[in-house]
Amino acid sequence: MATTAPKAGAFPSPYEIETPPGCEGWEEMYPYYALFDERRRETDENRFWFWNSMHFPMPMPAFDVICIDSPYQAVGAWQNRVFAVPPAMGIDYRCINGYIYISGNPVTDPEKIAERAQFFQQRAGYYFQNWSELYGKWRAKMEALIRELGELEVPDLPEYEPDEVAFGDDRNTAFYEVLDAYPRALRLGDMMWQHHFEFLLLGYGAYGTFVEFCKGHLPDIPDQHIAQMVAGIDVLLFRPDAELRRLARLAIETGVDEAFQQGRSPAEIDAELAETEPGRSWLEELEKVKDPWFNMATGDGLYHYYRSWLDDPSIPYASLIGHISALGAGEQIDRPTDEIRRERDRLAEEYGSLLDDESRSSFDDLLNLSRTVFPYVEEHKFFCDYWFLTRWWNKIREFGELLARNDFIEDSEDVFQLSRYEVASALDELVLTWATGGLPLGPKHWPPIAARRKEILRKLGEWTPPPAVGVTPDAVTDPMTIMLWGVTTERVQEWARQQDGGSVLNGAAASPGVIEGIARVVRSVDQIGDVRDGEILVCGSTSPAWAPIFSKIKATVTDVGGVMSHAAIVAREYGLPAVVGTGRATAAIRTGQTIRVDGSEGTVTVL
Amino acid sequence: MTGYIRPLHRLSRSDEPNFGGKSANLGELLAADIPVPPGFAISTEAFHAFVHDAGLEDRISSALANLSPGDVDGIGHASHAISEAMRFAPVPAALREQIAEHYANLGEDSPPVAVRSSAVGEDSQDATFAGQQETYLWVRGTEHVCDAVRDCWVSLYSPPAISYRARLGEVERAAAMGVTVQLMVDAEISGVMFTCNPVSGDPSMVAVNASWGLGLAVVGGEVTPDDFLVSKVTREVVREHIHPKDVQYVPDPDGKGAVRVAVDGERRAARSLEQADLERLVDVARRIERYFGCHQDIEWALPRGETERVLIVQTRPVTAISKKPDKPKPASAMSLIMSTFGAGPPKDA
Numbered sequence: 001m002a003t004t005a006p007k008a009g010a011f012p013s014p015y016e017i018e019t020p021p022g023c024e025g026w027e028e029m030y031p032y033y034a035l036f037d038e039r040r041r042e043t044d045e046n047r048f049w050f051w052n053s054m055h056f057p058m059p060m061p062a063f064d065v066i067c068i069d070s071p072y073q074a075v076g077a078w079q080n081r082v083f084a085v086p087p088a089m090g091i092d093y094r095c096i097n098g099y100i101y102i103s104g105n106p107v108t109d110p111e112k113i114a115e116r117a118q119f120f121q122q123r124a125g126y127y128f129q130n131w132s133e134l135y136g137k138w139r140a141k142m143e144a145l146i147r148e149l150g151e152l153e154v155p156d157l158p159e160y161e162p163d164e165v166a167f168g169d170d171r172n173t174a175f176y177e178v179l180d181a182y183p184r185a186l187r188l189g190d191m192m193w194q195h196h197f198e199f200l201l202l203g204y205g206a207y208g209t210f211v212e213f214c215k216g217h218l219p220d221i222p223d224q225h226i227a228q229m230v231a232g233i234d235v236l237l238f239r240p241d242a243e244l245r246r247l248a249r250l251a252i253e254t255g256v257d258e259a260f261q262q263g264r265s266p267a268e269i270d271a272e273l274a275e276t277e278p279g280r281s282w283l284e285e286l287e288k289v290k291d292p293w294f295n296m297a298t299g300d301g302l303y304h305y306y307r308s309w310l311d312d313p314s315i316p317y318a319s320l321i322g323h324i325s326a327l328g329a330g331e332q333i334d335r336p337t338d339e340i341r342r343e344r345d346r347l348a349e350e351y352g353s354l355l356d357d358e359s360r361s362s363f364d365d366l367l368n369l370s371r372t373v374f375p376y377v378e379e380h381k382f383f384c385d386y387w388f389l390t391r392w393w394n395k396i397r398e399f400g401e402l403l404a405r406n407d408f409i410e411d412s413e414d415v416f417q418l419s420r421y422e423v424a425s426a427l428d429e430l431v432l433t434w435a436t437g438g439l440p441l442g443p444k445h446w447p448p449i450a451a452r453r454k455e456i457l458r459k460l461g462e463w464t465p466p467p468a469v470g471v472t473p474d475a476v477t478d479p480m481t482i483m484l485w486g487v488t489t490e491r492v493q494e495w496a497r498q499q500d501g502g503s504v505l506n507g508a509a510a511s512p513g514v515i516e517g518i519a520r521v522v523r524s525v526d527q528i529g530d531v532r533d534g535e536i537l538v539c540g541s542t543s544p545a546w547a548p549i550f551s552k553i554k555a556t557v558t559d560v561g562g563v564m565s566h567a568a569i570v571a572r573e574y575g576l577p578a579v580v581g582t583g584r585a586t587a588a589i590r591t592g593q594t595i596r597v598d599g600s601e602g603t604v605t606v607l
Numbered sequence: 608m609t610g611y612i613r614p615l616h617r618l619s620r621s622d623e624p625n626f627g628g629k630s631a632n633l634g635e636l637l638a639a640d641i642p643v644p645p646g647f648a649i650s651t652e653a654f655h656a657f658v659h660d661a662g663l664e665d666r667i668s669s670a671l672a673n674l675s676p677g678d679v680d681g682i683g684h685a686s687h688a689i690s691e692a693m694r695f696a697p698v699p700a701a702l703r704e705q706i707a708e709h710y711a712n713l714g715e716d717s718p719p720v721a722v723r724s725s726a727v728g729e730d731s732q733d734a735t736f737a738g739q740q741e742t743y744l745w746v747r748g749t750e751h752v753c754d755a756v757r758d759c760w761v762s763l764y765s766p767p768a769i770s771y772r773a774r775l776g777e778v779e780r781a782a783a784m785g786v787t788v789q790l791m792v793d794a795e796i797s798g799v800m801f802t803c804n805p806v807s808g809d810p811s812m813v814a815v816n817a818s819w820g821l822g823l824a825v826v827g828g829e830v831t832p833d834d835f836l837v838s839k840v841t842r843e844v845v846r847e848h849i850h851p852k853d854v855q856y857v858p859d860p861d862g863k864g865a866v867r868v869a870v871d872g873e874r875r876a877a878r879s880l881e882q883a884d885l886e887r888l889v890d891v892a893r894r895i896e897r898y899f900g901c902h903q904d905i906e907w908a909l910p911r912g913e914t915e916r917v918l919i920v921q922t923r924p925v926t927a928i929s930k931k932p933d934k935p936k937p938a939s940a941m942s943l944i945m946s947t948f949g950a951g952p953p954k955d956a
Contacts (some may be wrong), residue, residue, distance in 0.1 A: 085948050085949070085950070086948065086949040086950045087948075087949035088949070113949065116950075117945075117949075117950040117951075120945070120948060120950040121945060121950055121951075124944075124945075124948065124950070125941065128941065128944070205944055205947050205948055206940075206944055208947055209940070209943050209944045209946075209947040212935060212947065213935050213943060216934040216935040217934060217935070218809050218810070218811045219804070219807035219808065219809045220804050220807055220809040220811070220812045220836055220838075220845055220846070221809070221811060221838075222838065222843075222845055225838070225840065225841070346840075347840055347841070350811075350839070350840040351811060351840060354810045354811050354839070355810075358937040359937045361937065362935075362937040362938060362939070362940065362943065365939060365940035366940045366943060366944075368940070369940045369944070479947060479948055479949060483947075512843065512844075512845070600844075600845065600846055600847075601846065
């Protein structure tokens with residue numbers, strides 16, 4: 001780890017950022033340790049913090065903070081305490097105006113680094129050597145965890161306990177059941193995050209090494225060619241859309257495709273289908289597909305409002321309508337897997353043949369290892385971020401329903417306006433007053449809090465966070481920051497330059513092509529309905545749930561993400577120019593502006 | 608009298624000592640079925656015969672005697688004396704006849720040809736120093752071809768060429784040069800391409816420079832050409848820069864030589880090559896690279912009115928490829944991954 005001399009000036013101090021009007025008191029939503037506190041100002045002000053807009057593009061609701069704490073607990077535990085990545089411990093986070101800034105903790109003592117290297121070599125080596133076997137076990141663990149979550153019941157509070165409690169053995173009363181279920185739900189979430197990060201660093205590391213190797217020896221190789229050589233063919237993440245394509249074809253074959261009219265809601269479509277026999281069989285077929293393939297999130301999963309396709313079928317139905325109309329127009333909608341496989345092998349062979357023998361063997365080695373680790377890299381999102389997490393949020397919603405039924409909050413969704421400790425506290429009072437029959441204070445206490453916070457979040461959502469705060473490092477040397485967020489020295493310097501304004505944004509060239517068009521800034525997935533045909537999508541980042549809008553837009557620009565980010569992958573599939581990781585596109589560009597996206601150079605120009 | 612001339616298609620690499628590198632390479636290209644405009648090569652022996660017949664040997668060696676590389680005035684005087692003497696010396700009749708015969712074989716009505724020097728025994732970069740890169744375009748008629756051949760020879764004694772040989776301590780060694788005469792391509796678009804990116808060293812790219820008209824403008828650096836970086840693997844354009852191309856060389860309307868003219872307004876900023884053109888160029892570049900087994904610096908031309916035909920007018924090995932300093936050393940996958948995580952030897956060790 002190179003020492004980095006701090007340099008002040010380019011980015012604001014985290015202590016000098018003003019609270020937007022009307023958002024006073026935002027700090028109460030977050031844990032004390034998540035704030036830039038005067039008591040550690042000397043340290044925190046002299047570090048480099050960047051906005052993690054890849055995972056946290058929107059201000060955090062109080063409950064959702066658990067999806068900051070748990071991931072950073074988990075990633076730190078694996079990175080720092082299990083694998084002991086030599087130069088980097090874990091990642092600290094802080095919250096400013098609801099937005100999350102992160103900063104890695106470096107290891108600088110050479111002796112310590114050498115000591116950690118011993119652990120790392122042995123432990124990471126073990127994982128790489130036994131990857132497929134360990135990953136097989138991992139999938140089994142995840143499936144078991146998802147089952148366990150499904151089996152977790154959120155009890156109701158009855159007027160009288162049933163007879164079994166009175167007459168049966170080992171029966172618990174509802175107060176205990178509630179107080180037992182809630183922490184268990186939280187613990188299952190922690191368990192998921194622990195699984196989530198078990199392989200992640202190593203998987204990305206192996207892939208990142210291959211990328212670096214390619215770029216060293218083939219400096220001009222397009223990023224997407226590297227990705228194409230590694231990417232899986234029959235990847236789990238492609239299944240949901242493959243199933244939708246199959247259902248689209250089935251709808252046409254059985255003559256029920258007329259039901260899928262643009263502008264109809266899923267409920268309207270279902271109602272029409274239910275009227276005919278072929279329609280009903282199509283709906284039966286859909287039911288079979290739903291588990292597990294509709295466990296896709298409509299967003300990147302880290303916010304409670306990213307629901308699954310099961311909860312919000314408008315996204316898969318929009319895809320169905322699109323596929324059916326494409327088929328009607330005689331278009332080929334299948335992923336040409338044979339062709340993709342042939343092309344992937346051809347690229348690998350051709351690039352390999354351009355290297356000298358020694359480099360060729362490193363190239364082949366790294367490519368094989370990258371392909372071995374890649375199923376995890378691609379699939380963990382489906383298991384963790386989508387399938388588990390959307391169901392987990394729903395489980396929390398059930399606690400919200402319990403609170404709402406008892407007037408502790410107005411709407412079950414308001415549970416997410418309370419921190420996880422506040423929910424525990426509300427449940428405590430709820431079961432206490434249920435038990436005692438006393439007058440609960442909660443119905444007077446929590447609703448105004450939830451209402452105020454929703455208003456604060458709305459206003460914070462209109463505020464634009466700077467891409468970084470604190471001191472500008474001379475060099476970014478933290479391998480995790482570079483690997484997972486694509487935050488490199490060049491990127492930070494670019495951000496620093498851009499602090500002065502300027503109409504050109506730089507990012508990673510993720511999908512080639514140059515195009516001009518009208519920008520549509522989309523801050524969260526619930527706004528994707530606003531996107532018009534032919535616009536250029538400007539967003540924080542995307543997830544597979546955004547897939548339907550890729551057929552509408554003509555280019556993509558994101559704030560955060562590398563060439564393996566979802567937006568980049570999908571843009572390449574659709575042949576749209578894409579620039580990812582610009583740091584501030586959503587801040588610098590306004591909807592309606594004409595912009596030029598150069599996906600070959602990685603630049604975005606406001607015209 | 609033996610033949611001083613051979614058609615290009617009858618040359619191979621082994622003829623380099625007698626015919627020079629340029630001619631020999633064109634012969635190789637033809638052997639590899641690369642489309643090259645037809646032409647013929649004049650041997651170094653023809654040059655010796657010229658010097659001998661004109662009785663110039665002594666004058667040359669006395670003019671060059673005792674020159675040192677730094678003696679700018681001396682070199683200037685020597686160059687002037689030799690050039691003047693050569694310019695007025697006749698091209699030997701036997702050679703003139705052979706030129707006339709081979710020239711006639713290239714076509715009726717005095718077809719325009721390019722006359723170029725073909726250096727011997729020096730790599731291309733040295734040849735540039737040695738001034739052996741003379742090119743006379745759009746030459747028509749046997750007389751003018753003979754004049755152009757003689758002008759190529761004269762260039763052997765340009766001040767930089769003398770100075771270069773003086774630095775090598777070879778000032779008095781008998782210099783020699785072949786000449787290439789090739790049917791002229793009236794290029795609508797022309798340029799150069801490298802079978803790698805010479806800037807980054809990437810071997811998977813073909814770097815193409817292109818501009819309007821004859822290749823002179825690009826080779827001579829008189830325009831900033833359009834610049835394309837094309838993947839050999841997928842033939843897609845990875846990067847491109849379209850520049851304003853203000854001037855071009857076209858055949859003199861009087862039928863002799865090439866003239867520099869301004870490019871019409873709209874055409875200046877226009878993209879010179881389309882995807883299909885680039886794909887054809889890349890395919891030819893790859894064939895040439897495979898044939899020679901090393902990276903090549905290639906001059907190409909697309910004929911007016913039939914730009915779908917790629918013609919190669921010259922190729923030579925690429926001499927300077929920059930190396931990326933941080934190229935990862937070949938090693939086992941595991942040790943490379945370890946260094947990604949800072950758990951191995953540093954990358955540049």
